[in-house]
Amino acid sequence: MSPGVDAAWAATRALVYTVTGRILDVNPHVLVLGTAWGEQRFPLDPGTQAGRGGPAAPAALRRGDHAIARRRYPGGPVVDRIWAEVGRVTGTIAEREGPAALLVDEGPAKGRKLVIIGAEATGRIQVRFPRLEPGYLVDVIGVKHDGYLQALIPATSQPPYPADHPPTPPLVSGHVPDPVSGTAIWHEPGDEPDDLLGLAYPALDPETSCEHAAFAPPGCSGDPHATGPGCVRLPYLSVGSLLWLRNDCAERTRQLPVTSCGATARLFCDRCVTCDTSRKGRIADLTMAAFVELGGNLEAGCFNATMTIGG
Amino acid sequence: MLLAARELQIPLLAVMLLGGCAAKAWRVLRSRSIKAAMDPAGLFPLRLHRPIMMAMCATEFGLGLGLIATAGRIGTTHPSLPATIVRAACALFFLIAMGALNETRQRRPVAGCGCFGDFSDTPIGWRTIARAGVLCAAATVTIGLPPLHMPSSSTTAEMWLAVLAFELSLIAFLSPELGEILVRLGYSEPCELRRLPVERTIAALHASSPWRRYAGQISSAAPIDVWREGCWRFVVYAGFSRGRRIDIVFAVYLQARRPVIRAAVLDAHTDEVLGLAETREFTAMR
Numbered sequence: 001m002s003p004g005v006d007a008a009w010a011a012t013r014a015l016v017y018t019v020t021g022r023i024l025d026v027n028p029h030v031l032v033l034g035t036a037w038g039e040q041r042f043p044l045d046p047g048t049q050a051g052r053g054g055p056a057a058p059a060a061l062r063r064g065d066h067a068i069a070r071r072r073y074p075g076g077p078v079v080d081r082i083w084a085e086v087g088r089v090t091g092t093i094a095e096r097e098g099p100a101a102l103l104v105d106e107g108p109a110k111g112r113k114l115v116i117i118g119a120e121a122t123g124r125i126q127v128r129f130p131r132l133e134p135g136y137l138v139d140v141i142g143v144k145h146d147g148y149l150q151a152l153i154p155a156t157s158q159p160p161y162p163a164d165h166p167p168t169p170p171l172v173s174g175h176v177p178d179p180v181s182g183t184a185i186w187h188e189p190g191d192e193p194d195d196l197l198g199l200a201y202p203a204l205d206p207e208t209s210c211e212h213a214a215f216a217p218p219g220c221s222g223d224p225h226a227t228g229p230g231c232v233r234l235p236y237l238s239v240g241s242l243l244w245l246r247n248d249c250a251e252r253t254r255q256l257p258v259t260s261c262g263a264t265a266r267l268f269c270d271r272c273v274t275c276d277t278s279r280k281g282r283i284a285d286l287t288m289a290a291f292v293e294l295g296g297n298l299e300a301g302c303f304n305a306t307m308t309i310g311g
Numbered sequence: 312m313l314l315a316a317r318e319l320q321i322p323l324l325a326v327m328l329l330g331g332c333a334a335k336a337w338r339v340l341r342s343r344s345i346k347a348a349m350d351p352a353g354l355f356p357l358r359l360h361r362p363i364m365m366a367m368c369a370t371e372f373g374l375g376l377g378l379i380a381t382a383g384r385i386g387t388t389h390p391s392l393p394a395t396i397v398r399a400a401c402a403l404f405f406l407i408a409m410g411a412l413n414e415t416r417q418r419r420p421v422a423g424c425g426c427f428g429d430f431s432d433t434p435i436g437w438r439t440i441a442r443a444g445v446l447c448a449a450a451t452v453t454i455g456l457p458p459l460h461m462p463s464s465s466t467t468a469e470m471w472l473a474v475l476a477f478e479l480s481l482i483a484f485l486s487p488e489l490g491e492i493l494v495r496l497g498y499s500e501p502c503e504l505r506r507l508p509v510e511r512t513i514a515a516l517h518a519s520s521p522w523r524r525y526a527g528q529i530s531s532a533a534p535i536d537v538w539r540e541g542c543w544r545f546v547v548y549a550g551f552s553r554g555r556r557i558d559i560v561f562a563v564y565l566q567a568r569r570p571v572i573r574a575a576v577l578d579a580h581t582d583e584v585l586g587l588a589e590t591r592e593f594t595a596m597r
């Protein structure tokens with residue numbers, strides 16, 4: 001790459017608000033994280049909010065937890081938000097075992113994840129997800145454990161349709177609107193680096209990207225590639241395309257690269273109400289680092305976003 | 312006149328049944344998944360969707376062909392037993408369809424009937440149910456008809472046409488799909504949403520003058536990278552020019568015929584654009 005292109009890519013990758021790592025030590029005054037650059041210390045102030053499944057004092061976080069924190073000012077030392085072991089599962093319910101265990105299909109690329117709904121969260125989740133049955137969609141946030149997610153918060157309201165019957169979007173005449181508004185959500189890193197700044201795009205070129213390569217395992221109940229374009233018409237792009245994303249709630253904008261396939265986002269025709277009522281449909285599935293970098297709160301699950309295609 | 316109206320129902324029902332089956336099959340082929348056409352099976356458990364869908368399509372196909380095959384003279388008795396069985400089965404099929412549509416409307420108010428594939432995404436309303444009722448009545452009146460024959464006089468032919476026009480108008484009025492078809496007939500998908508196989512892009516590129524211009528410098532048989540940005544698909548080939556490794560990037564506009572093609576030559580190591588004069592707009596010569 002040329003120096004100019006290198007600089008543009010470096011700019012898209014630089015985290016100025018977000019830090020990720022393992023908690024090495026924590027007390028009411030200092031958070032010590034083991035990051036990719038070694039041990040880093042971050043002063044805390046009395047206003048710093050922390051969470052591990054629910055609001056908690058920073059000192060209540062555990063050593064060894066994976067944490068993501070947001071600095072108060074770009075590049076500044078003080079962090080004002082810390083999330084520990086936060087996880088999310090978004091997809092189609094493949095199996096239900098008893099009242100509290102769900103096997104959720106996140107699409108051919110991500111596979112299936114086990115979700116356990118604890119007794120304390122059952123009521124809260126079932127109010128928003130009344131149909132915890134195979135074939136219906138689920139989207140929950142909680143605490144990551146070895147091999148499963150302990151669901152604690154519903155990330156949205158359950159769409160009334162089965163996963164393989166999302167509504168058809170209206171036809172577009174002329175060109176696809178640019179910029180486009182809707183909901184931006186986040187996903188767990190999975191195989192990606194924890195500090196990756198990017199997004200999973202719901203409309204990758206079906207001829208060359210994930211739809212082309214995706215392999216739906218036998219009995220896969222929620223292959224999002226087979227369900228049409230979803231409820232937002234987005235222009236086809238490829239992994240590596242650059243776009244601008246604005247958090248309309250925090251009024252913060254970043255240029256982000258498309259880093260993976262976000263076809264599962266097409267199944268949801270929901271709205272985000274973090275600061276206002278967004279337009280219907282998910283337009284971007286951000287990495288955790290990008291979501292936090294843009295000012296999103298992980299426990300909210302989404303923010304109202306405006307996306308502009310082009311570098 | 313009554314006999315003419317009754318006789319007309321047989322080809323009409325056959326066309327409706329075969330058309331419904333073809334529209335569902337087309338939807339499956341287009342989306343490359345049978346799940347796309349499972350709206351009519353929405354009342355049943357998920358594991359039964361696929362077999363019910365296949366059975367429904369096979370029934371429509373079988374009844375449509377059966378109506379045509381038994382319309383003429385079979386055997387010596389009139390009406391023949393096969394014709395009566397097919398026509399009664401047809402009436403029963405539409406009667407069940409009426410009930411299923413009504414049930415689906417109550418349980419899943421936003422679901423389309425999927426009767427004619429992609430065109431039937433509109434939520435089920437009284438018109439869709441009434442159409443099934445009309446077709447059920449049409450199938451019932453064909454039971455006991457003698458073998459079909461061509462109109463014996465021009466007056467009879469005119470009567471047939473009049474009945475046909477009336478019935479087609481009635482079915483069109485009861486079909487929410489008609490509006491969808493009219494919209495799609497005048498619809499051109501934006502280039503950003505157009506699905507075009509990579510093979511067609513490559514074929515258009517290989518037939519273009521930019522390709523001929525740079526073919527001598529290209530050293531890779533296949534593209535080393537292909538990606539898409541909205542209306543453009545980019546195809547990169549490795550090459551050599553004046554002793555240095557280069558990347559030749561072709562941008563092909565995503566349209567089926569005579570796409571605009573642009574080309575740029577970059578240094579493979581530094582990505583420096585080499586020779587601005589070579590970065591021009593060309594039109595594919597096909």
